[in-house]
Amino acid sequence: xxxxxxxxxHLIKTRGQQATLRCSPISGHTSVYWYQQxxxxxxxxLLWYDEGxxxxxxxxxxxxxxxxxxxxxxxxxxxxxxxxxxxxYLCASSAGQGSYGYTFGSGTRLTVV
Amino acid sequence: xxxxxxxxxxxxxxxxxxLTINCTxxxxxxxxxxWYVQYPGEGLQLLLKATKADDKGSNKGFExxxxxxxxxxxxxxxxxxxxxxxxxxxxxxxSGNTPLVFGKGTRLSVIA
Numbered sequence: 180x181x182x183x184x185x186x187x188x189h190l191i192k193t194r195g196q197q198a199t200l201r202c203s204p205i206s207g208h209t210s211v212y213w214y215q216q217x218x219x220x221x222x223x224x225l226l227w228y229d230e231g232x233x234x235x236x237x238x239x240x241x242x243x244x245x246x247x248x249x250x251x252x253x254x255x256x257x258x259x260x261x262x263x264x265x266x267x268y269l270c271a272s273s274a275g276q277g278s279y280g281y282t283f284g285s286g287t288r289l290t291v292v
Numbered sequence: 293x294x295x296x297x298x299x300x301x302x303x304x305x306x307x308x309x310x311l312t313i314n315c316t317x318x319x320x321x322x323x324x325x326x327w328y329v330q331y332p333g334e335g336l337q338l339l340l341k342a343t344k345a346d347d348k349g350s351n352k353g354f355e356x357x358x359x360x361x362x363x364x365x366x367x368x369x370x371x372x373x374x375x376x377x378x379x380x381x382x383x384x385x386x387s388g389n390t391p392l393v394f395g396k397g398t399r400l401s402v403i404a
Contacts, residue, residue: 212391212392219396220396221381221394221395221396222381222397224391227391234389235391237391269336271335271336280338281336281338281392283328284335285333285334285335286335
């Protein structure tokens with residue numbers, strides 16, 4: 180069974196540009212979670228999608244947005260990139276609301292220069 | 293709101309030493325508690341969990357007991373190996389309908 184896959188593995192962008200990160204959940208999982216892992220700050224919750232809807236949002240500005248497609252894959256968009264957006268972005272999936280079992284991908288390393 | 297506090301790292305131990313990584317939490321109600329591990333260059337993997345007070349989660353020689361009276365979920369292992377070198381995260385959720393809240397992580401280095 181394929182795990183959670185994220186693409187690209189690495190992404191380098193210039194300040195002010197937009198970044199798009201992608202995530203494919205485990206087959207059968209309907210929930211996708213996005214976390215930001217910046218150096219020294221642990222994992223900060225960004226967004227949660229389930230069945231195509233946004234269920235919860237962390238304390239991040241509106242330039243962080245995303246969506247979930249009918250096949251449950253998800254996209255995270257970061258507009259007007261700032262240097263402090265440089266981080267590892269992790270995606271996780273689960274079997275949906277009420278499920279405790281998160282499976283994480285290996286992440287996308289975003290570097291803003 | 294919910295929060296998790298972990299001991300600051302890095303923690304450096306010799307092989308076969310005893311490991312304790314402290315984790316305390318603040319949450320309403322009765323959260324479920326988790327330990328995740330992140331090996332270099334990889335995503336997070338669930339190590340163990342406990343869903344109610346006095347439950348003990350265990351896996352791969354690691355253990356943690358859910359202590360409601362002290363709001364703690366300390367991770368322990370009796371004899372660490374070099375292969376245990378990783379970053380360990382404590383996490384909680386109040387229910388399956390709220391996302392996991394993580395601590396800042398504790399880096400463990402085990403030297404031969």
